[in-house]
Amino acid sequence: AQKVTQAQTEISVVEKEDVTLDCVYETRDTTYYLFWYKQPPSGELVFLIRRNSFDEQNEISGRYSWNFQKSTSSFNFTITASQVVDSAVYFCAHPRGNTDKLIFGTGTRLQVFP
Amino acid sequence: DGGITQSPKYLFRKEGQNVTLSCEQNLNHDAMYWYRQDPGQGLRLIYYSQIVNDFQKGDIAEGYSVSREKKESFPLTVTSAQKNPTAFYLCASSMREQTGELFFGEGSRLTVL
Numbered sequence: 001a002q003k004v005t006q007a008q009t010e011i012s013v014v015e016k017e018d019v020t021l022d023c024v025y026e027t028r029d030t031t032y033y034l035f036w037y038k039q040p041p042s043g044e045l046v047f048l049i050r051r052n053s054f055d056e057q058n059e060i061s062g063r064y065s066w067n068f069q070k071s072t073s074s075f076n077f078t079i080t081a082s083q084v085v086d087s088a089v090y091f092c093a094h095p096r097g098n099t100d101k102l103i104f105g106t107g108t109r110l111q112v113f114p
Numbered sequence: 115d116g117g118i119t120q121s122p123k124y125l126f127r128k129e130g131q132n133v134t135l136s137c138e139q140n141l142n143h144d145a146m147y148w149y150r151q152d153p154g155q156g157l158r159l160i161y162y163s164q165i166v167n168d169f170q171k172g173d174i175a176e177g178y179s180v181s182r183e184k185k186e187s188f189p190l191t192v193t194s195a196q197k198n199p200t201a202f203y204l205c206a207s208s209m210r211e212q213t214g215e216l217f218f219g220e221g222s223r224l225t226v227l
Contacts, residue, residue, distance in 0.1 A: 009154070033213055033214050035214050035215075037216075042220055043202070043204075043220045043221040044118075044204070044218040044219055044220045044221065045157075045204065045206075045216070045218040046218070047215050047216065047217070050213075050214055050215055091156065091157070093214070095213055095214045099213070100145055100147075100162075100208050100210075100213055100214055100216070101147075101159055101162060101172070102157075102159075102214055102216065104149075104156040104157040104158075105156055106154060106155060106156040107156055
């Protein structure tokens with residue numbers, strides 16, 4: 001069955017610390033996408049990144065980076081030098097088949113303290 | 115500004131009453147979705163629609179109904195048949211060819227008293 005697991009329910013860090021959010025997925029598809037979304041306190045989810053299973057290169061965008069490892073079915077998200085504004089719930093997601101119907105993990109709540 | 119508007123933001127309902135949550139988008143997206151969010155359970159898909167006048171059940175459609183009469187609108191009705199309706203409801207949309215990149219509204223929090 002297709003599934004996304006985010007084992008970390010809540011993480012607390014102090015500003016400027018680096019933090020990694022884990023995501024493990026299960027899929028029957030040979031090619032697939034993986035996603036990360038951010039849910040700030042305002043409630044709406046914001047798209048952060050989409051990765052194709054063909055591309056295993058790590059991706060960096062400012063303080064954000066993503067490590068995709070097919071061998072361990074993981075798609076981890078690292079925030080470098082965290083800031084209070086990074087406080088949010090972060091969701092990893094995977095589409096069901098070749099569709100836009102996303103299967104979400106249970107989310108990791110990140111709290112960054114000043 | 116382009117985006118998705120959900121209303122109301124907060125809603126209280128007595129048991130046995132139906133309630134309709136509004137979702138409007140001006141992004142010209144073909145596909146629209148309704149998700150339910152409960153603490154510790156992530157998001158679960160209720161209904162989705164890929165095109166006007168067509169919609170399909172998601173994983174937890176029982177006790178809910180939708181309509182898609184216009185491209186920009188996808189209202190969700192929570193009926194009295196839904197046993198545990200208290201939750202946070204999120205509406206989203208996407209262009210059909212953009213797999214998985216969803217745009218979300220700010221959600222509607224429904225509380226049943």
